[in-house]
Amino acid sequence: MATLNSTKLHIDIVSDVVCPWCVIGYRQLAKALDASGTDYELHWHPFELNPNMPPEGQNLREHIAEKYGATPEQSQENRLRMAQAGNDVGFEFSFADDMRMHNTFNVHQLLHWADQQGRMHDLKQALFAAHFTHRRNLSDNNVLAEVAAETGLERTEALAILADQRFANEVRAAESAWVSKGISSVPAVIFNHRHLVSGAQGVENFTRILEQLAAAED
Template structure:
């Protein structure tokens, strides 16, 4: 069976990253008799500013894109519909605030060492998009850790230290230098780039084409 390695560059604050992974799961399920997939998550920060207490998301997006809050609300509602069809909880998507995700990325790295990197990422997505929780808050992150069956006390120790900080920064720098400026981005077999939250059929076609060239 062909092995396919997928490095996913994403941010926990990016709704399309959650949608993109749900679509990727469908593609991988469709191809499970043909290919074996390994996944590794890499950090990207949409909001690297860690100061302040965040800003209402519709207000922040309106300013960022130069569009009205009503337009951004419509855009978010569209994402909520897509997410619901994929079984994702985006019920509080429009109620969240902008948040810094650096510490969450550190815990994704830590969870990865215990074989639960994807589970940690999914727990963070659910906390932020499904419950509008402050994903930069230590207690919220500890609850995410507990939800996937890892030791929340150890997670708190990680957050109280600077463990994995350099790893996250190196991750971010590496992929920015490689030209990744938007997420999600998938690097297939460390060679091919697929950008955006592509539909499952698009991904299936890309994987088959890539593996036929290998």
């Protein structure tokens, strides 16, 4: 297989931590990258699935029913499908009837801060697990600060950032920039600033995409 080792593959991923297919898609892509030996650099970018969600969040089943018109049976089928897809790439979903959807604007501010310290990727993965595996309350700033501390960031500073909203403008600008480029759903994966791939494509499809990019590079 041809690889992209001569030049690093630039990967941008626009996503939200309460998007199940975002973590599944990333894990699929990561397996394809590892198997292909591709040399790459990855950058995460903010997107809010529910920018108008109230701070306290909403029951997930109710949210899915309101937003997508899904019946309880359809919702359960989707959960089972996502759980299997997660299991295939080593990620555990622990869905429950009391699980909640959250407003993630504060989450993205914390990720912006973590990026300044080279820790965004670690925090992103920890937040995926906090929400989907451990069902922690991402609407609670104390919980967000605890997750940040667990990844080696300063808890007190995390709380201060969330209290004074110092990165609000930067996050809004970043979100708007991606929307202006036509991103309306996530995950959105952009290779080398020009090749957009939407959704969780599966390991095999991501592998084929990497092969095509390597062939074009050669």
